[in-house]
Structure formats: structure tokens, C-alpha cells
Amino acid sequence: MQKRFLAITLFLLATMATFGQSNENITVSFNNTPLTEAVLKVEKLSNKVFYFNESWLKGHFVTKNFTDETLRNVLDGLFSNTNINYVFKDDGVILLNNTYVYTELPTDYFNEAKPDEKVIEENNNAPIFQEEYAARQTVQTRKLVTIGKQTPNAANKTYTLSGELKNSKTGEPLQNLSISTTDRTKYAVTDPEGRFSIRLPYGLNKLETNLLGFERIRQDVIMYGDGELNIELRENTESLEEVVVKSNRDANVRDAVVGVTNIDIQSIKTIPLVLGERDVLKVATTMPGITTAGEGASGFNVRGGRADQNLILLDDAVLYNPSHFLGFFSAVNPFTTGSLEIYKASIPAEYGGRLSSVFDIETKSGDMEKFKGEGSIGPITANLAVEVPVVKEKASVIAGFRATYSDWILRSLDEEELKNSEASFYDGIVKYKHNIDNNNSIQGTFYYSKDRFSITSDSIFDYNNRLISLKYGHNFSEKSRAELILVNSQYKYGINYEGDANEDFDFGYELNEYQAKLNFNYKLSDKHRLSYGVSSKLYSIDPGNIVPIGENSDVQAKSIDSERGLESALYLADLFEVSDKFLLDLGLRYSFYMALGPAIQNVYAEGVPKNESSIIEVKEYGKNESIKTYSGPEYRISARYLLGNDFSVKGGFNRTIQYLHLLSTNTTQSPTDIWKLSDLNVAPQRANQYSLGFFKNLPGKDVEFSLEGYYKTMSDLLDYKIGAQLILNDDLETELLQGEGKAYGVEFLVKKNSGRFNGYVGYSYSRSQVKLNSEIMQERVNNGEFFPANYDKPHDFSVVANYKLTKRFSFSGNFTYQTGRPITYPIGRYIFAGEEQVLYSDRNQFRIPDYYRLDLGVNIEGNHKLKKLAHSFINISVYNVLGRNNPYSVFFVNDAGEIKAYKTSIFSVPVPTITYNFKF
Numbered sequence: 001m002q003k004r005f006l007a008i009t010l011f012l013l014a015t016m017a018t019f020g021q022s023n024e025n026i027t028v029s030f031n032n033t034p035l036t037e038a039v040l041k042v043e044k045l046s047n048k049v050f051y052f053n054e055s056w057l058k059g060h061f062v063t064k065n066f067t068d069e070t071l072r073n074v075l076d077g078l079f080s081n082t083n084i085n086y087v088f089k090d091d092g093v094i095l096l097n098n099t100y101v102y103t104e105l106p107t108d109y110f111n112e113a114k115p116d117e118k119v120i121e122e123n124n125n126a127p128i129f130q131e132e133y134a135a136r137q138t139v140q141t142r143k144l145v146t147i148g149k150q151t152p153n154a155a156n157k158t159y160t161l162s163g164e165l166k167n168s169k170t171g172e173p174l175q176n177l178s179i180s181t182t183d184r185t186k187y188a189v190t191d192p193e194g195r196f197s198i199r200l201p202y203g204l205n206k207l208e209t210n211l212l213g214f215e216r217i218r219q220d221v222i223m224y225g226d227g228e229l230n231i232e233l234r235e236n237t238e239s240l241e242e243v244v245v246k247s248n249r250d251a252n253v254r255d256a257v258v259g260v261t262n263i264d265i266q267s268i269k270t271i272p273l274v275l276g277e278r279d280v281l282k283v284a285t286t287m288p289g290i291t292t293a294g295e296g297a298s299g300f301n302v303r304g305g306r307a308d309q310n311l312i313l314l315d316d317a318v319l320y321n322p323s324h325f326l327g328f329f330s331a332v333n334p335f336t337t338g339s340l341e342i343y344k345a346s347i348p349a350e351y352g353g354r355l356s357s358v359f360d361i362e363t364k365s366g367d368m369e370k371f372k373g374e375g376s377i378g379p380i381t382a383n384l385a386v387e388v389p390v391v392k393e394k395a396s397v398i399a400g401f402r403a404t405y406s407d408w409i410l411r412s413l414d415e416e417e418l419k420n421s422e423a424s425f426y427d428g429i430v431k432y433k434h435n436i437d438n439n440n441s442i443q444g445t446f447y448y449s450k451d452r453f454s455i456t457s458d459s460i461f462d463y464n465n466r467l468i469s470l471k472y473g474h475n476f477s478e479k480s481r482a483e484l485i486l487v488n489s490q491y492k493y494g495i496n497y498e499g500d501a502n503e504d505f506d507f508g509y510e511l512n513e514y515q516a517k518l519n520f521n522y523k524l525s526d527k528h529r530l531s532y533g534v535s536s537k538l539y540s541i542d543p544g545n546i547v548p549i550g551e552n553s554d555v556q557a558k559s560i561d562s563e564r565g566l567e568s569a570l571y572l573a574d575l576f577e578v579s580d581k582f583l584l585d586l587g588l589r590y591s592f593y594m595a596l597g598p599a600i601q602n603v604y605a606e607g608v609p610k611n612e613s614s615i616i617e618v619k620e621y622g623k624n625e626s627i628k629t630y631s632g633p634e635y636r637i638s639a640r641y642l643l644g645n646d647f648s649v650k651g652g653f654n655r656t657i658q659y660l661h662l663l664s665t666n667t668t669q670s671p672t673d674i675w676k677l678s679d680l681n682v683a684p685q686r687a688n689q690y691s692l693g694f695f696k697n698l699p700g701k702d703v704e705f706s707l708e709g710y711y712k713t714m715s716d717l718l719d720y721k722i723g724a725q726l727i728l729n730d731d732l733e734t735e736l737l738q739g740e741g742k743a744y745g746v747e748f749l750v751k752k753n754s755g756r757f758n759g760y761v762g763y764s765y766s767r768s769q770v771k772l773n774s775e776i777m778q779e780r781v782n783n784g785e786f787f788p789a790n791y792d793k794p795h796d797f798s799v800v801a802n803y804k805l806t807k808r809f810s811f812s813g814n815f816t817y818q819t820g821r822p823i824t825y826p827i828g829r830y831i832f833a834g835e836e837q838v839l840y841s842d843r844n845q846f847r848i849p850d851y852y853r854l855d856l857g858v859n860i861e862g863n864h865k866l867k868k869l870a871h872s873f874i875n876i877s878v879y880n881v882l883g884r885n886n887p888y889s890v891f892f893v894n895d896a897g898e899i900k901a902y903k904t905s906i907f908s909v910p911v912p913t914i915t916y917n918f919k920f
Contacts, residue, residue: 035060052095148225256585259345272857272877276913281330288747298327304743304768305356308662320491335385336400338364349587366396422454463493504549587636597621739772759801
């Protein structure tokens with residue numbers, strides 16, 4: 001009955017529309033005429049009455065000419081770029097705001113729907129709607145939005161909705177926010193500029209957003225055509241109820257990149273670590289594919305790479321030494337850190353200069369509306385970070401300062417040797433962010449850290465990092481954005497020695513890096529997102545100088561000539577959506593390096609060891625004169641294919657080049673290591689990595705699975721001869737060897753992100769091997785065969801778990817197991833020239849004992865009163881609960897003609913810690 005009534009109504013409307021049209025044609029011209037004025041003029045010329053709301057027409061202008069046109073053609077032309085439709089009725093014209101009145105019924109309109117069709121229609125809407133609201137009481141519903149203009153015969157089409165999502169407080173773009181339909185059939189993730197693009201069907205669509213720390217909203221959108229929707233989201237930090245909001249939902253499955261690790265900065269506060277220090281970079285080592293040479297070791301080994309093969313960026317500036325306290329703490333303040341992304345395979349084309357990985361650390365921006373802060377007090381360190389609005393809703397400052405008071409503790413101990421020792425550090429960071437307007441923003445970061453320690457009473461070591469970063473961002477349009485980045489990184493260290501003998505000296509080393517970078521992002525179409533740019537950096541290294549202290553010192557002053565080099569690059573990348581299932585990320589980077597004078601370089605004879613006697617020519621280069629150039633293409637290719645909505649396979653190929661090398665005679669990175677630039681005698685390192693991975697999410701369970709494999713080849717790796725003298729050596733190249741390497745492995749990760757019980761289990765099997773082969777016997781190691789690298793640890797297993805007992809009490813723990821690293825053992829003795837000598841095995845033929853450790857912690861939240869001075873959080877943890885005496889290294893001593901082996905360990909007993917955290 002209802003259908004027949006509707007049919008009669010439409011028939012009458014169609015009849016009125018037919019008889020109500022004017023037969024008189026219209027001639028009229030408009031030149032940037034307000035649409036309201038144009039409609040009134042056509043109304044007068046057509047002798048009809050127009051019914052409309054003037055607010056619908058505001059902001060629209062018309063520039064068109066009509067010559068002897070029907071009224072229908074004139075109205076179609078006037079409203080072609082608006083959401084206005086119309087219908088003729090008697091002697092009037094009714095304007096409609098994005099509503100279309102059908103004058104014809106579909107041919108199958110009176111056919112009865114089959115029962116199963118009704119069920120399908122209901123199941124596709126109401127049950128999902130009810131489930132979502134029942135499960136998510138915190139969803140905020142926004143006002144209905146209509147995109148495009150309703151037209152007939154468009155019901156079977158799909159349209160593109162694009163836009164930008166921002167933080168309502170700071171105006172910052174929200175990266176990695178997921179926006180999807182409530183049934184999860186359509187999905188998009190915002191890029192670094194907060195932009196998204198999603199294809200939606202005609203008609204009503206129910207969208208939801210998900211991003212950790214921000215309100216979750218439901219936005220109903222009616223799609224009649226392509227259009228844009230910009231959304232601002234409020235931070236969700238005031239809610240004291242548990243709100244589980246998944247950041248990057250399904251991004252691990254849907255992104256094209258493989259080998260990427262994201263560290264959740266908020267969740268690391270419950271992970272028990274040594275001495276209670278919340279440590280962003282230490283947590284990263286619990287993930288598959290990222291290890292260190294040992295407990296307390298500085299530097300990281302990523303997928304079989306050396307410590308110097310990682311590009312560690314803090315707000316785009318290179319952090320050369322990322323550790324404090326000889327490797328026990330990281331030099332990154334956790335309270336000011338906003339995000340950490342680690343690229344182990346699919347390194348974006350904009351990054352270069354390292355073979356293995358990029359640690360991209362970004363400092364969070366300060367709150368632009370209110371003053372707030374966060375801090376902690378532990379047994380060794382204290383930390384405080386504050387956020388200060390400078391111009392409300394436009395500019396803010398965040399500042400953090402951290403320091404240790406371990407000197408006071410050492411002086412309080414009964415051990416006499418420890419009383420005379422020294423170990424202290426501090427670091428500070430300040431970031432200013434200013435949103436000038438909707439299209440322009442600037443930000444600047446200053447960071448400084450300093451360490452000072454004394455292992456013996458006669459030597460004092462110190463080292464420091466200094467970073468300055470400036471970034472200006474400009475939006476040319478909704479599709480195009482540019483960033484200009486200027487940075488300076490400095491790393492210095494020194495040794496002050498004052499002993500009983502006349503050998504007092506002061507030694508200094510300094511490295512400076514200056515970089516300018518210009519990045520562009522352009523949305524070519526819905527299927528192509530381009531990024532391209534240019535960068536150039538200047539290296540300046542003072543390899544070391546020594547000066548005597550006091551008149552009685554026998555030390556001779558010496559200074560090594562400085563090194564300079566210029567590294568530049570161009571890059572172009574395209575994120576290409578081939579289809580709904582197939583996504584390509586294609587990148588090409590071309591890097592160019594030039595070693596610069598002034599310098600003196602030796603030319604050596606071929607086929608003989610490099611030494612003073614094999615020098616055939618000495619070349620002298622003037623200031624800024626080119627010594628040697630190197631260049632090459634660096635390919636960055638990755639692809640994703642969806643095997644289902646929550647299951648994908650990804651593959652990638654990376655080629656990287658590194659022109660800067662770290663020289664160390666230690667197993668792990670040391671504060672007193674030196675960096676060496678490529679020059680006439682030292683070629684850059686190169687690597688190719690192939691990777692393949694499978695990624696699966698369990699729907700509704702918030703559980704992720706990943707299985708990744710990789711194979712990497714490396715060439716021109718820098719090593720050194722036995723007994724090499726690396727410091728204050730004018731002819732350093734005579735002590736160096738260059739060879740090849742290979743690394744391969746499989747990584748498995750299962751991760752539960754939410755719920756009372758959450759955490760992850762990671763396992764990796766990996767091998768890293770080095771080959772130092774040469775036609776010259778003296779430069780051949782292990783007969784020119786592959787041998788394990790110092791950091792080769794085949795098995796690495798980690799478990800990190802948290803259990804929330806109540807809203808205030810939770811338990812956490814982590815367990816780690818690793819294969820012992822390689823070592824060279826003495827295997828015999830022999831007599832030479834009347835003296836007993838030690839015979840050693842092949843390099844790295846043996847291994848130290850395996851490593852395992854269990855840590856446990858209890859976390860106590862303060863009461864949840866809204867109005868209080870500060871909210872507190874107490875962490876009580878025990879590091880190395882089992883008291884495992886894990887060896888850090890093994891060394892050998894000749895005691896009265898007998899070779900004895902000794903092992904050293906860092907923490908051989910359980911270490912309890914209480915840390916008080918507060919937030920205001």
C-alpha cells in the first residue's frame with residue numbers, strides 16, 4: 001500500500017513538472033555574479049516563482065553566458081558546481097539542497113523482495129551498528145555531513161573522500177590515524193601531513209577514527225560525489241576510565257613497508273629495566289632483529305649490521321652516541337619523546353648514509369592550551385619535562401632535563417676504590433613549535449648531553465652530544481607540501497690523564513655535521529603519492545690532538561690533520577596503489593660523496609701490504625679540493641599484497657651506501673671510538689637487502705602476528721689488523737682491512753595490544769658473518785673464509801608481558817635469552833726466540849656462555865581524583881631476579897706461566913629499584 005501511494009505521488013510530481021515548465025527560452029549573461037543575484041534575475045526572466053533558502057547560495061558566484069536556452073538548461077548551468085537541485089511545481093521552481101526528487105520509478109520497483117534479501121540488508125546495518133555502540137561507549141558521534149551533489153542514476157558508483165585530520169589543541173597533523181567504515185570493509189591511514197583518501201560507495205557511510213591518545217569519533221557521511229572532509233580531534237588524556245584506542249589499526253598488514261618497528265612510548269613505563277630508568281631505546285632491543293653486543297653495551301646491531309650502520313635521528317639531527325653511563329642508559333629523554341619508528345628493511349628514500357637501519361625519534365610538541373609536566377625520581381636519576389603554551393592554540397615549548405646523582409652514591413660507599421671513581425651525566429632538550437597559520441609552521445629543537453666518568457683515579461673521560469634542528473613547513477595546496485630542514489650535529493670526547501709518572505696529557509676529539517634538506521610531498525592522484533627532495537651534508541672531523549699537562553710531562557704534543565667530506569643526494573618515491581589489494585612503494589635515491597681537502601694522502605703500491613715502505617707517492621690537496629669522489633644509485637622497493645582484510649604478504653629490496661665508518665678495537669661501541677670518512681684509500685660500504693614477510697591480525701582480538709625473513713650482502717666493511725693503533729695515527733689506512741659480509745635470518749613476533757593481559761613474544765634466528773680475504777697473506781683473516789662477526793647471536797628470544805589486576809595495580813615482566821657472542825680463545829703455547837708465546841684459535845671460533853635474564857615489576861597508580869596537584873605512578877622492579885651471572889666478556893691472563901681465563905659480568909645479582917613518577 002505504501003509503495004502504491006508513493007508511486008501516485010511521484011506520478012503527480014512528474015505531471016506537475018511536465019506541465020509546469022516554461023516554453024519561453026532565456027538569454028542572459030553573468031560575470032562573477034553572486035548566485036543569489038543570478039537566481040533572482042532568472043526568476044524575473046522566466047516569470048516563475050523560485051522557492052529557496054538564501055543561505056544555500058552564499059559563497060557561490062557565476063560566470064556564464066546563456067543564449068536562447070531553456071529554463072532547465074539555464075538552471076543546470078547555474079547549479080553545476082553546487083549542491084543545489086531543483087523541481088518544477090505549477091508556476092514555481094523549488095530549489096533543493098542536495099536532495100533529488102525522482103520522477104520515474106525503477107523498473108523492478110513493484111517486485112517483492114525475497115526474504116533472504118531483507119535479512120541481508122538488515123544484517124549489513126543494524127546489528128553492526130548496535131554491536132559497535134554496545135562495545136564502545138566512548139565513541140563520539142559527529143553531525144551528518146553530505147559530500148557532493150545528488151544526481152540520478154549514481155547509486156552504483158563509488159567516490160573518493162579525502163581530507164586532513166588535526167589535533168584540535170595544537171593544530172598538528174595526526175599521522176598514522178586510521179579511518180574506516182564501521183564494518184571494516186573500507187580503510188585508510190593518514191600520512192605524515194595528516195592526509196587521507198578513502199573510496200566509499202554512494203549514499204550513507206558510517207566512519208570511525210582510531211588513534212592512541214585521541215577521542216574516537218563516528219562520522220556519518222552521505223557520498224554523492226568526490227569531496228573533502230577535514231576533522232579536528234581532541235586529546236583523550238583526561239579520561240580516567242580505561243579507553244583502549246588502537247593506533248595504526250591494521251597498518252602492519254596494509255602498509256607497503258616491511259621490517260618496520262614502532263615503539264609505543266606510553267606502554268614502556270611498565271617494562272622493568274635496570275635501575276628503574278624508563279628507556280625508549282633499550283625497549284627496542286626486546287624486538288626481533290635488534291640486539292646489542294652485551295649487557296650495558298653501547299650501540300645497536302640491526303639485522304646483522306654493525307653499530308655504526310644505524311642512522312639515529314632526533315628531530316632530523318644525527319645523534320652519534322645514543323647512550324649514557326657507558327651504555328646502561330639511552331641518551332633520549334622518554335618524557336619528551338613523542339614517537340620512535342625503526343626501519344630495518346624498507347628504509348624510506350629520503351634517508352641515507354647508513355647500511356642497516358634508521359631510528360627516527362621525534363620529540364612531541366608542547367601543549368598549546370595549558371601548562372603541564374611529567375617527571376620521575378629513581379635511585380640514580382631524576383627527570384622533569386614541562387610543556388608551556390606560548391601563544392594559545394598557536395605556539396608552545398616543551399623542555400626536559402635529566403641528571404644523575406650517582407657521584408653522591410659512590411662517595412657514600414665503603415669501598416675505597418669506588419669512592420675515588422666518578423660517573424655522572426645529564427641531558428637537556430627544548431623544542432619550540434609555532435603554527436603560523438593553516439599553511440605555515442616552524443619548529444626548532446636544541447639538545448645537549450654530557451657524560452663524565454673516571455674508571456681509575458688518574459683518568460677522567462668525558463663526551464657530549466649537541467644537536468640543533470630547524471624545520472619550516474608550508475602547504476602549497478591540499479595536495480602539495482614542502483619542508484625545509486637545517487641541522488647541526490656535534491660529538492666530542494676527551495681524556496684527561498694525570499698520573500704519578502711524567503705522562504700527563506689532555507686528549508680531544510670532535511666531529512661536526514651540517515645538513516640542509518628540502519622535502520616535497522605531492523598527491524598526484526588517488527593512486528599516486530609522490531615524495532621527492534634534495535639534501536646535502538658537510539662532515540668535519542678533528543681526528544684527535546694531544547697536549548702535555550704541566551711542565552714536567554714527557555708527552556709530545558701532536559695533532560692529526562682534519563678530515564672533511566660532502567655528501568649529497570636526490571630522491572624520488574612513489575606510493576602507488578595498483579589495486580585495492582596491491583600496493584607498491586617505489587623509491588630511488590642517488591647519493592654523491594666527495595672527500596675534500598686540505599689533506600695529505602698516500603698512494604701505495606699494489607699487491608703488497610700498506611706500510612711506510614710501500615708508499616709510492618704522497619699527494620697534497622688544497623682547501624676544498626676534491627680528493628676522491630664516490631656515487632651510486634640506492635634502490636628502495638617494497639610491495640604489499642592483501643590476501644584478506646587482515647592478512648598480507650610483503651616483500652622488499654634495499655640498496656644502501658655508507659660513506660662514514662666507525663673504527664673500534666672493542667667488541668662494542670665505545671665513547672672513545674673514532675669516525676673515519678671515505679677517502680683515497682678507504683672505499684664506502686655498500687649493502688643489498690632482500691626481505692619477505694607475512695602479516696596477520698586476528699579480527700576483534702587486537703592480536704598481531706608477523707613472520708619476516710631477510711638476506712643481506714655487504715661489501716667494503718672496515719676492519720682492522722691485530723694490534724692496530726687507531727688513535728693519533730697519521731697513516732691510519734695501514735692498520736685497516738676492508739672485506740665483505742653477509743647476514744640472514746628469520747623473525748617472528750606475536751603481539752597483544754590491549755586487554756588486562758597484553759604484551760608480546762619475539763624470536764629471531766639470525767647469522768652475521770664477515771670475510772676478510774686478500775691476495776696479501778698478512779691481510780687475510782681465518783684463511784679468507786667467512787667467520788662469525790663479534791655480535792653474531794643466532795638465537796634471540798624475548799617475552800614482555802603486563803597484567804592489569806585492577807585500575808591501580810598491575811604486574812609486568814620480561815624474559816630474555818640470547819646465544820653467547822663469539823670470542824677468540826688461546827688454544828696452545830709454543831716457544832719462539834727463547835720465549836713462550838700463546839697460540840690463539842681462528843678469530844671468533846668459540847662463544848661465551850649463553851645469556852638469559854628475568855625481570856619482574858609491580859606498578860602502582862595513584863588515586864584517580866581529578867582535582868589534585870599531581871597524579872603519581874610508582875614502579876617497583878627487580879632486574880635479574882634469578883641472579884644469573886651472565887658473562888659480558890672473557891679475558892686471559894698469564895699467571896706465572898699459566899694461562900688463566902676470567903669472565904666479567906655487569907649485574908650478577910638481583911637489582912631492586914623503586915621509581916616514583918608524577919604527572920601534573
